[in-house]
Amino acid sequence: xxxxxxxxxxxxxxxxxxxxxxxxxxxxxxxxxxxxxxxxxxxxxxxxxxxxxxxxxxxxxxxxxxxxxxxxxxxxxxxxxxxxxxxxxxxxxxxxxxxxxxxxxxxxxxxxxxxxxxxxxxxxxxxxxxxxxxxxxxxxxxxxxxxxxxxxxxxxxxxxxxxxxxxxxxxxxxxxxxxxxxxxxxxxxxxxxxxxxxxxxxxxxxxxxxxxxxxxxxxxxxxxxxxxxxxxxxxxxxxxxxxxxxxxxxxxxxxxxxxxxxxxxxxxxxxxxxxxxxxxxxxxxxxx
Amino acid sequence: xxxxxxxxxxxxxxxxxxxxxxxxxxxxxxxxxxxxxxxxxxxxxxxxxxxxxxxxxxxxxxxxxxxxxxxxxxxxxxxxxxxxxxxxxxxxxxxxxxxxxxxxxxxxxxxxxxxxxxxxxxxxxxxxxxxxxxxxxxxxxxxxxxxxxxxxxxxxxxxxxxxxxxxxxxxxxxxxxxxxxxxxxxxxxxxxxxxxxxxxxxxxxxxxxxxxxxxxxxxxxxxxxxxxxxxxxxxxxxxxxxxxxxxxxxxxxxxxxxxxxxxxxxxxxxxxxxxxxxxxxxxxxxxxxxxxxxxxxxxxxxxxxxxxxxxxxxxxxxxxxxxxxxxxxxxxxxxxxxxxxxxxxxxxxxxxxxxxxxxxxxxxxxxxxxxxxxxxxxxxxxxxxxxxxxxxxxxxxxxxxxxxxxxxxxxxxxxxxxxxxxxxxxxxxxxxxxxxxxxxxxxxxxxxxxxxxxxxxxxxxxxxxxxxxxxxxxxxxxxxxxxxxxxxxxxxxxxxxxxxx
Numbered sequence: 001x002x003x004x005x006x007x008x009x010x011x012x013x014x015x016x017x018x019x020x021x022x023x024x025x026x027x028x029x030x031x032x033x034x035x036x037x038x039x040x041x042x043x044x045x046x047x048x049x050x051x052x053x054x055x056x057x058x059x060x061x062x063x064x065x066x067x068x069x070x071x072x073x074x075x076x077x078x079x080x081x082x083x084x085x086x087x088x089x090x091x092x093x094x095x096x097x098x099x100x101x102x103x104x105x106x107x108x109x110x111x112x113x114x115x116x117x118x119x120x121x122x123x124x125x126x127x128x129x130x131x132x133x134x135x136x137x138x139x140x141x142x143x144x145x146x147x148x149x150x151x152x153x154x155x156x157x158x159x160x161x162x163x164x165x166x167x168x169x170x171x172x173x174x175x176x177x178x179x180x181x182x183x184x185x186x187x188x189x190x191x192x193x194x195x196x197x198x199x200x201x202x203x204x205x206x207x208x209x210x211x212x213x214x215x216x217x218x219x220x221x222x223x224x225x226x227x228x229x230x231x232x233x234x235x236x237x238x239x240x241x242x243x244x245x246x247x248x249x250x251x252x253x254x255x256x257x258x259x260x261x262x263x264x265x266x267x268x269x270x271x272x273x274x275x276x277x278x279x280x281x282x283x284x285x286x287x288x
Numbered sequence: 289x290x291x292x293x294x295x296x297x298x299x300x301x302x303x304x305x306x307x308x309x310x311x312x313x314x315x316x317x318x319x320x321x322x323x324x325x326x327x328x329x330x331x332x333x334x335x336x337x338x339x340x341x342x343x344x345x346x347x348x349x350x351x352x353x354x355x356x357x358x359x360x361x362x363x364x365x366x367x368x369x370x371x372x373x374x375x376x377x378x379x380x381x382x383x384x385x386x387x388x389x390x391x392x393x394x395x396x397x398x399x400x401x402x403x404x405x406x407x408x409x410x411x412x413x414x415x416x417x418x419x420x421x422x423x424x425x426x427x428x429x430x431x432x433x434x435x436x437x438x439x440x441x442x443x444x445x446x447x448x449x450x451x452x453x454x455x456x457x458x459x460x461x462x463x464x465x466x467x468x469x470x471x472x473x474x475x476x477x478x479x480x481x482x483x484x485x486x487x488x489x490x491x492x493x494x495x496x497x498x499x500x501x502x503x504x505x506x507x508x509x510x511x512x513x514x515x516x517x518x519x520x521x522x523x524x525x526x527x528x529x530x531x532x533x534x535x536x537x538x539x540x541x542x543x544x545x546x547x548x549x550x551x552x553x554x555x556x557x558x559x560x561x562x563x564x565x566x567x568x569x570x571x572x573x574x575x576x577x578x579x580x581x582x583x584x585x586x587x588x589x590x591x592x593x594x595x596x597x598x599x600x601x602x603x604x605x606x607x608x609x610x611x612x613x614x615x616x617x618x619x620x621x622x623x624x625x626x627x628x629x630x631x632x633x634x635x636x637x638x639x640x641x642x643x644x645x646x647x648x649x650x651x652x653x654x655x656x657x658x659x660x661x662x663x664x665x666x667x668x669x670x671x672x673x674x675x676x677x678x679x680x681x682x683x684x685x686x687x688x689x690x691x692x693x694x695x696x697x698x699x700x701x702x703x704x705x706x707x708x709x710x711x712x713x714x715x716x717x718x719x720x721x722x723x724x725x726x727x728x729x730x731x732x733x734x735x736x737x738x739x740x741x742x743x744x745x746x747x748x749x750x751x752x753x754x755x756x757x758x759x760x761x762x763x764x765x766x767x768x769x770x771x772x773x774x775x776x777x778x779x780x781x782x783x784x785x786x787x788x789x
Contacts, residue, residue: 065744127454132778134760135437142764142778145744227769237560244559248552250724251567251770271456271788279764279775282743282751 011039011186013048013210014193016055017203023047028212030187032095041186044211049178049219052207056149056176057225059204064146064174068122074200075118075172081199082111088191089160096159096185109263110164116268117168124173128274137286144277146174147253148227151220153213155232158262159185163192165262166232167206169272175228178207180220186210213239221246228253228276307624316630319637321424323414328501331362334370334524335507337377338517344369349526351500354421355634355643355678363500366523371492371532374521378463378490379538381518386490387460389516395446398485400513402439405432405474408509412474412502417634419501420473421643421679422597424635434759435478438777441761442482445782449487452779458786460488461564462540465533468503469546470496470645471600471701475759477503479776480543481520482761487785489541490519494533497526498646531557539563543784545602548699548725548770555773566774566784568766570699571727574607574720575756576710576742579614581732585754587621590705593730593756595629595641595683599703600649602771603728605756607696608707609716615709619687622705626670626683633675641703643678650679653702660686660695665706697723713742721747726768730756749775 011030012019026043042048063071082089086107093103124144132140150170155162159182170177181189193208209216221229221243229243229252240256247254255275259267331348333340343364350359366374386394405412409432416427449458464484468476473495484491495503507522523529527550534542534557544554545568558565575593577586593605610618634642644650661667665686674680684704689696696706710716720729728750731742743751749767752758759765764778774784 128780130764130779132760132762132764134758134763136758136760138755138758140760140763142780145768147768241560245556248555248559251548251552251555251569251773253773270454278749278768279766279780280743280749280751281764281778282753283755283758283763284739284753285755 009039011041011190011210013042013044014190014196014206014208015048015052016058016207017197019193022211023051030185033097038095039187041210044180044209044216046219048209049216049223052178052209053149053223053225055204055207056178059176059202060149063171063176063202063205066174068125071172071174072118072121075114075121075168077199078195078201079111079114079118081195082107082114085191085195086111089188092188092191093160096187105263106161110161113161113164113268114168117172117273120270120273121172124270124273124277127270132281139284139286140281142279142281144173144274145280147276147278148175149225150175150177150228150230150276151223151226152177152179152230153220153233154179154181154189155259155262156182156184158182160188160192161262162232162259163189165267166230170230170276171201171205173273173277175276176205178209178220180213180216181208181210183211183213217242218246221252222249224250226252228255230255230257230275232257232259234258308628316638318633320633321414321417321428321635321637323418323635326411326414328361328415332364332500332504332524334364334366334374335504335510335520335522336370336374337521338511340507343367349497351419351498353418353678354645355675357678360419360501363497363504363524366494366525366529366532368532370523371529371536374492374523375463375465375536375538377518378492378521381516382460382463382490385516386519387488391447391449391488394485394488395443397513397515398439398443398446398482401509402436402443404509404513405436405439409433409436412505414635415501415505416474417642420470420499421634421645423639423642425637425639426597431472431475434761435474438475438478438482438761442486445483445779446486449782449786452782453786453788456788458487458782458788461785461787462489463538464489464491464541464543464785465536465539466491466493466543467530467533467546468493468495470499471597471602473499474502474506476545477506479545483776483781484543484785485519487782489785492521492523492533492539494523494525494530497524500524534558541565541784544568551772564784566776567772568602568774568776569727569770569772570725571602571604571767571771572607572697572699572723572725573603573605573728573730573748574609575605575730575732576609576716576720577611577614577618578713578731578733578735578738579611580734581614582734582754583614583618583621586732587618587625589730589732589754589756590622591625591629594705595703596757598641598644598681600645600701601757603750603757603765605728605730606700606705607720608705609710609719610707611716612709612711619685619707622685623668623670626685627672629670629672629683631672631674631680631682641683644681644702645679647679649701650681653681653700653704656695656698656700656702656704657684660689660693663689663693663695665689665693665695691719691722699725713738717742717745724770727771728752
């Protein structure tokens with residue numbers, strides 16, 4: 001009796017800093033390349049999404065009011081935590097079809113991406129804000145301010161780097177989010193949630209659901225407390241139509257940035273942060 | 289006149305109820321701006337491809353002077369065929385002459401437009417007041433100078449665009465469909481056309497059906513400026529014409545300023561398409577006045593915030609939130625100040641509050657006053673005189689209102705101010721943010737640190753502190769939440785008119 005039985009991981013979701021199962025008790029099976037069962041993933045419902053929205057809204061004012069420096073520190077801390085768990089991620093990417101080399105590259109790129117956005121938190125304002133030389137006797141400046149709660153679809157075919165590349169700019173700008181993980185490869189998202197949970201990101205800032213895109217898209221795009229919807233895959237026309245139409249009910253910002261290759265230099269940009277920000281202009285009279 | 293004689297004169301206030309002493313011993317004699325040198329044709333056609341052309345269906349509608357209810361002239365109604373013709377002209381110009389022009393030369397055309405507006409400023413101001421009902425003082429001192437300033441500001445961007453987008457190369461979007469409202473006709477035109485041209489786009493613009501005159505004058509000016517044919521096209525008409533623009537397949541970008549309701553329809557119409565859009569929509573601006581505020585200046589600012597342009601301002605400060613300790617004083621002073629406001633002929637230089645833009649808007653405001661009354665609001669209006677003809681509504685305060693009241697939540701777009709109180713800053717901010725809108729807000733306090741803290745918590749695109757309703761071309765403007773998507777003005781306003789590579 002030398003062979004030890006592995007302790008398998010139960011993959012749950014990440015809502016409000018906790019790891020609950022779906023309230024529905026529903027699940028879907030996740031297989032590896034060889035059609036072997038890897039895990040039972042939670043199949044989130046509308047109720048789970050609503051719970052996640054409550055958590056995200058609740059976390060918004062606290063997160064958005066953190067200093068740019070502190071947000072940067074926390075994003076960098078996520079990178080640190082990921083670095084310390086790199087073997088785990090590499091191991092988990094293997095069964096999803098990543099070669100050892102590819103898995104290494106993916107984890108490296110994910111960590112570097114977090115560091116990239118960590119460095120932007122305190123520069124966005126300087127690069128994209130402005131002091132406006134108005135003709136009247138006023139001091140007038142424009143600052144970048146987060147849009148609010150973002151409902152985001154992580155890309156299907158880049159389960160780790162894609163996910164990180166979607167979440168990091170949203171939170172770097174001070175928003176909170178509810179993210180639907182890759183449907184075919186949901187597992188790295190939960191491991192990433194464990195990283196978030198141990199890296200000083202306040203509960204509720206990032207919420208990650210697993211489930212069926214077909215089923216959840218309507219809820220993601222129609223919830224009246226969502227301020228912006230983001231997707232980076234080339235969605236079907238029907239899906240786009242549904243998201244855009246639902247968004248128009250309360251003028252959600254719809255941000256569509258199809259990305260073919262998440263390793264590409266073009267897939268990281270400060271404009272990914274400003275996509276989720278509003279410009280606020282403040283006027284004050286000048287005088288004695 | 290000796291001093292003793294002066295003292296014997298009886299003091300005449302501007303209104304029988306006025307408690308304010310302006311050290312004025314004279315009445316305001318009428319001071320109407322003359323409109324004799326403003327040429328208005330009997331009939332205006334569409335401006336397409338550099339020429340005035342008749343509408344394909346031959347339909348015209350009348351534009352009226354809201355201060356008298358009288359018709360001014362006839363304006364063409366553009367139908368689908370006309371819009372299509374305008375888009376084709378814009379596309380041809382975009383692919384041809386306009387894209388061949390160097391950015392530097394493009395800028396010079398826009399500078400030229402700015403200068404020509406300045407030269408003809410008086411004519412534009414008179415027309416704006418006559419057609420739209422706004423006081424000549426505002427069209428003369430605010431609308432027209434700002435419109436010229438926008439062209440001047442954006443002209444200079446034409447050959448400097450790479451500086452606006454760090455790390456990116458901006459390219460023009462293409463043909464822009466632009467739909468503007470009736471509250472600031474020429475200024476909104478400038479907000480739309482100036483940045484579009486600076487970035488190398490061509491445009492099809494539709495002014496509001498009640499206020500097309502200055503846009504048509506502007507079309508004359510475009511001809512005079514020698515702009516290549518088709519770069520700017522102006523099609524007139526009502527909502528249907530606007531819908532033809534929004535739904536046109538060969539338009540690359542829609543820019544709309546108007547109501548939130550129509551903004552939502554536009555966003556929905558563009559669902560599933562690659563057409564870009566920017567929307568400047570409604571608002572329900574809140575002003576927080578704190579106990580430490582300089583009350584007299586604040587009252588003056590509040591008067592400007594809500595009664596400027598008859599309250600036909602999307603960012604109007606239509607909700608006043610007063611800290612409890614000074615509520616009574618602020619309301620009393622507001623009422624006193626309101627008694628001095630002169631409501632009447634928009635062309636009179638003494639007029640503070642002009643005519644409501646249209647019968648339709650007049651009815652809407654009336655309806656809201658009834659709703660407010662039904663909801664239990666107390667209505668205060670000064671005893672000012674009001675012209676017998678035309679659409680006029682006296683400046684109005686609504687007190688005893690609750691956050692959930694429709695008059696507090698919905699945009700009235702008229703000279704109507706609701707007043708609520710708050711105790712703590714947090715409560716005030718909570719109330720200020722508690723509508724679906726997020727366009728503008730104001731803070732009145734003597735404490736700089738409070739301005740920064742409160743301002744940072746206000747969920748609105750513009751925060752005016754110790755001032756209100758100020759605009760400038762260098763300054764981005766636009767809303768959070770249901771007040772719209774995107775910004776206009778400033779370098780941030782260029783973003784809507786470029787694709788970044």
